Amino acid sequence: MASSPLRRGRTPAVFVVLAALGVALVALPLLGLLLRTPWSRVGEILTSETALTALRLSLVVATTAAAISFVLGLPLAWVIARGSFRGKTFLRALIVLPLVMPPVVAGVGLLAAFGRRSGLVGTWLYEWFGIQLTFTTAAAVLAATFVSFPLAVLVLEAGLRGLDERLEGAASTLGASRWYVLRRVTLPLMGPQIAAALVLSWARALGEFGATITFAGNLQGRTQTLPLAVFERLQTDPEAAFAISMLLIVVAFAVILALRGRFLR
Secondary structure: OOOOOOOOOOOOHHHHHHHHHHHHHHHHHHHHHHHHOOHHHHHHHHOOHHHHHHHHHHHHHHHHHHHHHHHHHHHHHHHHHHOOOOOHHHHHHHHHHHHHOOHHHHHHHHHHHHOOOOOOOHHHHHHHHOOOOOOOHHHHHHHHHHHHHHHHHHHHHHHHHOOOHHHHHHHHHOOOOHHHHHHHHHHHHOHHHHHHHHHHHHHHHHOOOHHHHHHOOOOOOOOOOHHHHHHHHHHHOHHHHHHHHHHHHHHHHHHHHHHOOOOOO
């Protein structure tokens, strides 16, 4: 005789109270922002030159950063997931480090590497080729890529680890080349993980602030993305800052809906 399923007991009252506090911790700032947003001025604020320029730049920076994160992240995820070599644990920890690194420290690190005057690579680029990365749109892309790249690698690595390698082996047995297997078997099977990696890295790049303002500056039309526009408007026009913040929240919520059933289930 099959045993009856376990009955779920009542949730302890203290858990209910703590759970409610957890919800409030997330909901109250959002509610406050929703109530403080000047809805009568939203159209005027979001169609202003500052907001539209920051929005266009944010979309360019986030899209470019997500593309770079995927192009570089897939091979790296493959090496970590399927490679066998000493130091793999250290390599994985190094890749994940930007996720836990304070954003300002990330910006300082980028300056130390790509700064024109004292950067390890930046000085050489400027002296030999006249290329200056700091305080340019390229710097904003580099900063956004630095902080979003680990997300792409982690998601793609998880996808590769969860892939049934017997399917790839069967295709190889039937005479398919390595690149054919990659294009027609591996990548299609990883479709959900690829989509999640692109969306997550894009969303992280869209919201980047600390590394961008430290390494790229806050120059309207060149490096001022939406988060930086919020910061600047908060000093002079808080209502405009609330409205632009709501735009970012709407975009973030759309990202969550896009991931529903692919990554968050």
